[in-house]
Amino acid sequence: MTVMARPWRRLTPTGRIAVPLLVLLVLLGLLGFLGLVTGIIPGLVDFVLRLAGANPGIVRFIVAAVAVLLLSIPIAFINGYAELKVIALMQSRIGPNRVGPFGTLQAVFHGFKMLAKEDFTPLGADRPAFTLAPVVVFLTVVLSFLVIPFAPGLYGADLNVGLLYFFAVGGLSVVGLLMAGWSSFNKYSLLGGLRSAAQIVSYEIPLTLSVVGLVMLAGTMSLNGIVEAQGGQFWHWYVFQQPLGFAIFFIAVSAEANRTPFDLTEADSEIVAGYMTEYSGMRFGFFYFAEYVSLFIISALTAVLFLGGWHAPVDIHALASFFGLTVPALSIDPGSLGVGLLLLITLGPLIGTLLLTVPVALWRTDWSIWRALLVGFLLFNVAVGALITIYAYVASEVVAGVFWVMAKTFTLVFVFIWIRTTLPRVRVDQLMAFAWKWLLPAALLNIFVTAAAIVVLS
Amino acid sequence: MTQTYSKDDPTLLVDSPAALIDSIQPFPPRSEREAEFYAVRDGEMLINLGPQHPSTHGVLRVVLKIEGEKIIDLDPVLGYLHRGVEKLCENADYHQAICYTDPLEYISSLFMELAPVMAFEKLLDLEAPRRAQYIRVLTCELNRVASHALFMGWLALDLGGLTPLLYAFVERDEIVEMLAAQTGQRMLFNYFRIGGVNGDLNHDFMSRLGDWMSRALKQVEANQRLLNENEIFLKRTKGLGVVDRDTALRLGMTGPSLRASGVPYDVRRAHPYLVYPELAFDVPTREEGDTYARYLIRLDEIKQSIHMIDQCLHKMPDGPVMAKIPRLIRPRPGRAFAAIESPRGQYACYAISDGTDQPFRMHLHDPSFVNLQAMGVVLPGNLIADTMAIMASLDPIMGGVDK
Numbered sequence: 001m002t003v004m005a006r007p008w009r010r011l012t013p014t015g016r017i018a019v020p021l022l023v024l025l026v027l028l029g030l031l032g033f034l035g036l037v038t039g040i041i042p043g044l045v046d047f048v049l050r051l052a053g054a055n056p057g058i059v060r061f062i063v064a065a066v067a068v069l070l071l072s073i074p075i076a077f078i079n080g081y082a083e084l085k086v087i088a089l090m091q092s093r094i095g096p097n098r099v100g101p102f103g104t105l106q107a108v109f110h111g112f113k114m115l116a117k118e119d120f121t122p123l124g125a126d127r128p129a130f131t132l133a134p135v136v137v138f139l140t141v142v143l144s145f146l147v148i149p150f151a152p153g154l155y156g157a158d159l160n161v162g163l164l165y166f167f168a169v170g171g172l173s174v175v176g177l178l179m180a181g182w183s184s185f186n187k188y189s190l191l192g193g194l195r196s197a198a199q200i201v202s203y204e205i206p207l208t209l210s211v212v213g214l215v216m217l218a219g220t221m222s223l224n225g226i227v228e229a230q231g232g233q234f235w236h237w238y239v240f241q242q243p244l245g246f247a248i249f250f251i252a253v254s255a256e257a258n259r260t261p262f263d264l265t266e267a268d269s270e271i272v273a274g275y276m277t278e279y280s281g282m283r284f285g286f287f288y289f290a291e292y293v294s295l296f297i298i299s300a301l302t303a304v305l306f307l308g309g310w311h312a313p314v315d316i317h318a319l320a321s322f323f324g325l326t327v328p329a330l331s332i333d334p335g336s337l338g339v340g341l342l343l344l345i346t347l348g349p350l351i352g353t354l355l356l357t358v359p360v361a362l363w364r365t366d367w368s369i370w371r372a373l374l375v376g377f378l379l380f381n382v383a384v385g386a387l388i389t390i391y392a393y394v395a396s397e398v399v400a401g402v403f404w405v406m407a408k409t410f411t412l413v414f415v416f417i418w419i420r421t422t423l424p425r426v427r428v429d430q431l432m433a434f435a436w437k438w439l440l441p442a443a444l445l446n447i448f449v450t451a452a453a454i455v456v457l458s
Numbered sequence: 459m460t461q462t463y464s465k466d467d468p469t470l471l472v473d474s475p476a477a478l479i480d481s482i483q484p485f486p487p488r489s490e491r492e493a494e495f496y497a498v499r500d501g502e503m504l505i506n507l508g509p510q511h512p513s514t515h516g517v518l519r520v521v522l523k524i525e526g527e528k529i530i531d532l533d534p535v536l537g538y539l540h541r542g543v544e545k546l547c548e549n550a551d552y553h554q555a556i557c558y559t560d561p562l563e564y565i566s567s568l569f570m571e572l573a574p575v576m577a578f579e580k581l582l583d584l585e586a587p588r589r590a591q592y593i594r595v596l597t598c599e600l601n602r603v604a605s606h607a608l609f610m611g612w613l614a615l616d617l618g619g620l621t622p623l624l625y626a627f628v629e630r631d632e633i634v635e636m637l638a639a640q641t642g643q644r645m646l647f648n649y650f651r652i653g654g655v656n657g658d659l660n661h662d663f664m665s666r667l668g669d670w671m672s673r674a675l676k677q678v679e680a681n682q683r684l685l686n687e688n689e690i691f692l693k694r695t696k697g698l699g700v701v702d703r704d705t706a707l708r709l710g711m712t713g714p715s716l717r718a719s720g721v722p723y724d725v726r727r728a729h730p731y732l733v734y735p736e737l738a739f740d741v742p743t744r745e746e747g748d749t750y751a752r753y754l755i756r757l758d759e760i761k762q763s764i765h766m767i768d769q770c771l772h773k774m775p776d777g778p779v780m781a782k783i784p785r786l787i788r789p790r791p792g793r794a795f796a797a798i799e800s801p802r803g804q805y806a807c808y809a810i811s812d813g814t815d816q817p818f819r820m821h822l823h824d825p826s827f828v829n830l831q832a833m834g835v836v837l838p839g840n841l842i843a844d845t846m847a848i849m850a851s852l853d854p855i856m857g858g859v860d861k
Binding site: 422 | 503505506511512513527614615616617618619620621624625628688690691693694841842843844845846
């Protein structure tokens with residue numbers, strides 16, 4: 001070990017992550033090679049495939065659970081970085097700009113910093129509850145990921161009570177927050193936990209009622225069904241048919257996720273950090289993780305319910321057929337090219353690079369030809385990447401669906417961050433009064449008007 | 459063999475956390491009031507706000523007795539920042555004493571040195587040249603704008619709004635850099651001297667000042683827009699922490715907090731000093747006495763200050779900036795009192811000379827300490843969330859409170 005100590009110390013933090021990963025990769029490659037040669041891996045694959053063929057439901061569940069858990073990590077980092085950067089720019093600051101290009105790795109390094117910190121349990125804390133609380137909070141958030149449809153056919157589970165499942169699981173997070181608040185043995189934590197219980201329980205009601213009108217219109221509680229019911233042009237989205245419902249939902253959901261101006265549970269100027277006060281290290285990190293993932297999830301749910309989910313704002317096919325035209329379907333079968341395919345693969349990059357080099361060399365006469373060639377090659381790569389993306393978007397409705405869901409979701413994430421930068425916090429009694437005196441009657445009115453409209457119009 | 463435990467035994471704490479849970483009173487109560495306060499009845503809870511809390515301004519510690527989220531009683535504990543400034547000043551000569559008073563209100567330091575300087579000048583029976591007096595007013599009003607700008611940011615931050623603080627710091631930083639160009643320091647200026655100021659206005663300062671003055675009013679109004687039309691801000695500050703006229707007078711409050719309760723008392727107008735009689739300015743007053751009024755008063759005062767800076771620049775006479783004074787200052791035995799209007803209220807210095815080169819006694823009357831008393835009248839009955847807004851609206855600086 002002493003042999004390794006010196007080179008290890010000389011590595012940069014990035015290197016300390018990259019080198020073990022590289023070693024791991026080489027070892028895995030070696031193991032894979034050995035497995036292939038000895039025939040263990042093909043046997044295993046065969047066994048797994050046979051098992052999977054027998055139980056498609058279980059396979060789907062496992063794949064979905066793993067995908068959701070893995071997806072939550074980059075989403076948390078992206079949201080964390082976006083929050084840092086957007087708030088900074090709105091406050092006329094620069095924000096993170098040191099780690100990675102434009103500080104993009106800042107959130108990742110915050111995560112590593114959390115890992116390196118002491119994981120402290122205060123004396124007098126209720127140890128099991130204190131340890132489990134972050135897990136409960138995180139799991140409730142990740143579980144509600146399961147029903148969000150990202151594209152036609154791309155979802156964790158298509159429950160026929162998807163919406164109810166979402167609210168039920170989302171409401172469970174209050175258990176985690178109460179556990180954290182109670183077990184921390186701290187009065188500020190206790191106040192934060194109690195506030196969160198009161199807040200989330202009260203806002204659950206207008207939240208659930210605000211989507212009843214939408215469910216009546218769609219005729220289903222499955223999120224896939226709701227998205228399908230919004231097909232067509234953008235005026236078929238429910239935000240235009242249910243504006244009041246959208247407003248109530250947006251407010252209630254931001255209270256549900258403890259976003260400003262309803263972030264009373266972690267109000268730093270009042271009760272220090274609320275239920276998180278006594279947490280440190282990665283347990284604290286888990287709370288933050290859950291917060292950022294839940295920011296994504298509430299945005300995604302809003303996009304799915306009210307903004308048409310995977311549908312593009314303008315349906316080109318429908319528009320064209322309205323004017324009596326048809327959009328030609330894109331059909332490329334590379335196999336039909338025959339020898340031409342071989343020529344394309346070998347000569348395409350060469351010719352493309354040269355073609356793109358010529359204008360660069362003419363534009364920058366002071367550059368050497370090698371430099372122009374390099375730039376031309378990079379440009380060619382960018383062009384090919386763009387072409388492949390466009391082809392994927394046009395040819396695959398999954399890619400198009402994911403694109404639109406993500407675009408809408410991150411727009412909403414931006415709106416949530418924008419709100420956080422702009423508004424002060426409401427007081428706890430104002431919060432309660434707002435939920436019970438305004439949102440609840442408004443949600444009931446929304447249901448009544450929607451029902452009346454459905455009866456009259458049909 | 460029986461094992462005996464003592465309170466200091468570390469194993470006791472480790473083995474039975476219950477020893478920590480039981481509240482241990484460090485001292486027997488010193489008064490009936492204290493005994494009553496710390497006797498916690500059913501449903502009540504004591505909670506320690508400070509001395510290290512994200513939003514107490516400095517190291518103020520307040521023990522709150524709460525029922526649910528409602529405050530029913532409080533016990534402020536002061537003295538975490540006590541430096542013994544008065545005693546320090548008594549052991550320094552007159553020039554040195556000025557710089558000890560600087561960090562009292564560390565965001566408006568110029569005022570803190572102005573009062574002792576004026577008191578010492580009265581002891582010496584000398585008057586600063588008129589140009590020096592204009593420079594004093596000019597720099598002081600700049601400092602007032604910086605202090606009030608910061609107040610608005612803090613109030614918004616304590617209400618949960620993040621951005622106004624950053625905007626306030628933009629304005630404050632410009633002023634502070636400007637004053638640094640003039641005085642050589644960003645926060646603790648130590649610029650005023652007995653008999654004048656340290657150095658005439660320089661080019662760097664004047665160019666920065668001119669640059670800032672061209673857009674100061676617009677900036678203030680922009681800040682105003684961000685908060686004033688914000689429904690949540692209005693809901694949270696209007697009618698909150700009302701100090702009525704009589705209470706404010708009985709407590710001896712001064713400054714913007716008093717004027718927000720409808721008493722038009724301003725030392726600059728009531729007991730004019732320096733060249734204030736020659737300047738035209740209003741004393742903004744409001745009747746409501748709530749947090750929102752205290753906020754608006756400061757906004758109006760910023761506008762008045764900018765107006766005064768403008769007048770100072772126009773009326774600035776030529777001449778020396780230091781009077782001729784002996785190097786070693788030994789005032790005749792006597793006493794002098796000088797009061798000024800600091801951004802927080804009436805700040806005064808009472809100095810007694812015994813004929814030596816050190817003040818025999820120097821008392822500093824700080825407005826933060828007096829205004830902070832209103833907390834005890836106003837807080838009970840409010841929610842925890844509002845303690846911060848009320849405390850911020852009284853704008854105490856703990857350096858001045860604890861001295």
